């Protein structure tokens with residue numbers, strides 16, 4: 001709607017022609033600095049569309065004249081990191097476990113790699129700090145069921161314990177109660193004897209009776225003196241370190257029903273270099289033999 005140009009007397013500015021009860025709207029021009037900034041951003045946007053990847057197309061996008069791709073940049077960074085690691089991974093692949101622990105550089109690398117592989121694959125059962133819990137052994141101490149040498153640990157990780165691998169570590173303690181090899185009283189007596197081995201207070205008469213049962217039924221795996229046998233995965237019963245609990249009720253339960261803990265085999269699931277690093281890492285946790 002055309003209207004006569006009218007200049008406001010006070011400000012000297014043109015009005016828009018809108019008027020409410022005598023109040024008129026001024027048509028104040030945009031400030032210069034604002035306009036120039038606005039033009040500059042428009043130019044920037046145009047330039048950006050040309051230079052950088054910007055517009056989506058049906059099945060791709062405008063690549064921009066410099067062809068930048070953040071995905072490619074990530075791939076390059078990863079490839080560089082892998083190339084840097086490859087040097088160590090190759091050396092670890094070639095080296096024996098002993099050679100790895102005797103080489104400061106390789107040892108550091110294997111401990112770091114083994115540590116992160118442990119957090120991903122092992123911590124669910126053994127705990128993040130490898131301290132274990134009931135049924136899952138502590139790997140920090142120098143108490144080993146299947147052996148704490150580099151070789152023994154490596155073999156345990158490769159093939160697992162009571163796993164589905166042909167070469168798994170395997171041994172099964174009979175369920176003395178459930179399979180009626182011993183009656184309730186005999187299970188109680190031999191539990192008393194087992195507890196006496198680690199210095200727990202026990203009923204001496206029951207422990208005495210239990211010691212005869214132990215020699216007959218248990219010594220073949222746990223040893224005459226109860227110190228265990230790593231070749232058979234039979235734990236030391238004299239050290240007061242209990243995988244399944246050291247209360248009388250726990251020990252009775254173990255003897256009556258046996259336990260048969262399971263650890264999966266890792267060969268085939270993890271590559272050989274990772275398994276080597278894990279063996280080195282576990283060995284270095286404090287109890288390595």
Ligand code: HEC
Nearest residue numbers: 121122125135137144145146147153156161261262263278
């Ligand atoms: C599903 C649970 C589970 C997972 C996962 C697991 N373990 Fe185990 N691990 C066990 C159990 C249970 C035992 C004890 C079995 C037994 O001898 O009765 C064991 C025993 C071990 C032992 C032998 C300890 C000894 O005293 O001789 C080592 C070493 C070990 N685990 C390392 C590992 C490593 C390394 C990983 C990861 C690659 C791992 N475990 C993952 C359950 C697990």
Ligand code: HEC
Nearest residue numbers: 171172173217218221233234242243244245254259260261
């Ligand atoms: C055939 C071998 C074998 C015989 C025989 C055997 N054990 Fe075991 N025992 C084992 C194994 C292997 C384990 C490890 C637990 C598991 O994962 O099954 C074990 C574990 C135990 C534990 C648990 C230790 C812990 O740290 O919690 C106790 C207690 C025990 N045995 C007592 C006995 C007693 C008592 C007898 C005899 C009445 C006996 N065992 C006979 C193999 C044997």
